[in-house]
Amino acid sequence: MRRALPVLLAALLLLAGCTSPSDDDPAPPRPGRWQPEPGLAWQWQLSGRLDPSVDVPVYDIDGFDQSAGAVADLHRRGRKVICYLSTGAWEDWRPDAAAFPRTVIGRGNGWDGERWLDIRRTDVLRPLMAARLDMCRDKGFDAVEPDNMDGYANDTGFPLTAADQLRYNRLIARLAHERGLAVGLKNDLDQIPELVGDFDFAVNEQCAEHDECDRLSPFIAAGKAVFHVEYELPTRAFCPQAERLRMSSILKRYELDPWRRAC
Template sequence: MRRPILLLALLLLLAGCTTDSDSRASAPRWRPRPGVAWQWQLSGRIDTSVDAPVYDIDGFDRSGATVAALHRKGRKVICYLSTGAWEDWRPDAKKFPRSVIGKGNGWKGERWLDIRRTNVLEPLMAARLDMCRDKGFDAVEPDNMDGYRNTTGFPLTAADQLRYNRLLAKLAHDRGMAVGLKNDLDQIPRLVKDFDFAVNEQCAQYGECAALKPFVEADKAVFHVEYELPTSRFCAQSRRLKLSSMLKKYELGAWRRAC
């Protein structure tokens, strides 16, 4: 009569051995909806008091404790990473071979990556996404996702960009995290199904916000910022389009003015 009890105990023990990573990957991932407010802070001391249900913060610079503190306040937290450009100050910078590092992208210490070289970049990006997952982030914002439209030093094509962006989306999803498409407006129609939300800079200034409609129509959030236009110049349009819009300063500190 003891065998069923022992078998039940063994099954319970095995169930308890499921790793956090396995549980997280099998759980439904977060899916932000259009119009949800957000805060994007990549510099300075994180101000956790901002009344926004979504925070987007630097994945390397911020600790799991910061993510946990935001979770205790009911926030969802996005992990900012540069996935299309090399940054010379990151702790893993020396792991990138020179052959995949191209021309500067206009920001000090940053250079475009040869996204065709997925054999080199995939394990490096997977390790970064592991870091985001292990710190407890809910989602990832991969930056510099439109190298093919810039002077990178490599003959990148639209097909190269689609392949790389979809790879990053899969890597994030495999780890149970949502993922956002950063800019890359021209490829939205082909990528909207692969991504859970969009992040855009200055679509109002350049008259491009209508290109983001496929995300909203798919019931996916568009997190949008302007730097140079006053809110009076873009908030009315943002409300019509159901964008999550705000005015920020280029350094992306705590200051914000939401629509």
């Protein structure tokens, strides 16, 4: 059931954003933040009933759809848990969808119910994203996977630049770190050299299909995991390279249900 964020809460979030640090300020260090290392096996499930039985050390699940109890259960099973969120696109079914002004909502990104956000408007988006990251922290997640982090390279309806994207991505990383959460850079291959120092790991889709996996090597060189998925290729077509690069690679269906095939 869809439920709008109360108007008063939205107003308070916006007010909080007015007193936040600059978007470019680095996050203060927090002891004990998780740092996933190259080669960790993982499961990525964003649809269907959560299957907690896959014997891997890392799970990546939907931050809204999954409960604190589900996160705690995975922790009891010895898993680290990543909170999936969309930070660069508006989704019409999320409980806070009504808190986003129409002026920051742009063109569709190719998925039903999703539209790009005007990431230049950090005055609006900072408090909304901070509230989402609060949710991840409060549910006990170890890390966050912020999605749609490359709007500047797409037809968003806004004149976004590479500089706009760097500023926004660093803002999301700082907000996550302030809450003790590790944070991954999703796709955005062109900006890896500038952002590898700001993020704790990478999440990539289809680098093997597009012959781009070598571009993720700065994360591996920095001792940071690359969680990688292919949809169209058989494992024999990408696993040898993935193993050479020390990526954490799996084959999934587009719906990201429980099924997986690992290298």
